[in-house]
Amino acid sequence: MSTREQLITSTRELLWERGYVGTSPKAVLQRAGVGQGSMYHHFSGKRDLALAAIRRTAEELRAKAEEQFTATGTALERISAYLQRERDVLKGCPVGRLTQDPDVMADPALRAPVDETFDWLRHRLAAVLKEGRDDGELNAAMNPAETASMVVAVLQGGYVLARAAHSTEPFQHAVAGVLGLLACQATTPSQ
Amino acid sequence: MSTREQLITSTRELLWERGYVGTSPKAVLQRAGVGQGSMYHHFSGKRDLALAAIRRTAEELRAKAEEQFTATGTALERISAYLQRERDVLKGCPVGRLTQDPDVMADPALRAPVDETFDWLRHRLAAVLKEGRDDGELNAAMNPAETASMVVAVLQGGYVLARAAHSTEPFQHAVAGVLGLLACQATTPSQ
């Protein structure tokens, strides 16, 4: 991996673990195993490096989610697969985490990838839900946009509860809870 | 307000806005309008002051939630009132926010009030849901513990989405979405 890529990788890890405010250039350099000069050669500074890291993380998250959404199966099956896919629950969401960083939220360029990721996620999930509704799989009264926002919120909130408890249980419960309610929206029994 | 109380108040505000890592003693003192000596007289340091602030914030959150849970009305009405009560959505949850702070999560004493708050919230909501189920108001198949975790997760995740979008809309959608699904659990039509 090139020095530039190594710097981006280390920054992504540290942003996930400690956030923007809690991540120093020094810590990035130590983890990447390069000197200070390399960083200021490839990037103009901490902000510029974080921008590259955040964009990369957002791209990857979207690509991974799209895999679940375009898989085979009913709308409910795909959403269930998305919610239940393997996740590092106690580490939380590398994108959602950034919303708690005041310096990231205050900077339009740093916030943009975060905003776009959740906007995309909500619309993508709403499309899957609408598909299910139009196919007669889901209750006609179900509101796709609202339900999609709720599904994304359950994931993000599930991470919060899991971290607070130092346990994945609340996350699993929240996911099971939403899947239970969604199953009631199925016009044909899911079993 | 006493100097000690003023310090706790300023710390609570800054922890909410900037988190533990992003809050310096200097910033607390400036906001409180006191000198450095006052802080180290009343508290042993940043951690000790944060501990007092976090405990106070957790207490207040529980007291405010309990108001909604013990109000009059059906289980669904009380949960709906809790979800739709006035909130500073874009500021997020002052307790949930702390779960993204690595130094808070790594310190058992600082994490305890956060853990206890969400644990209490989930159990308290589960009790209200169970009550509604046992009274025949809600579907007998509804799992109170899972549904309670889901409701808390929707709130916490709603904050994340709202902050990412710089708009309360995703939060409102998520709440509307969960209320829509919960209404389907009512054994008698809610209208």
Next chain:
DNA sequence: GTCTATATGTCGATAGAC
């Protein structure tokens, strides 16, 4: 391109005057 040396400010805490 990558390194080390250096600069300037802030962090978190201590010392001691009043």
Next chain:
DNA sequence: GTCTATCGACATATAGAC
């Protein structure tokens, strides 16, 4: 109790050698 002075360490960036 509250203040200012001071401390060693670290944050972020620049300079300049190789």
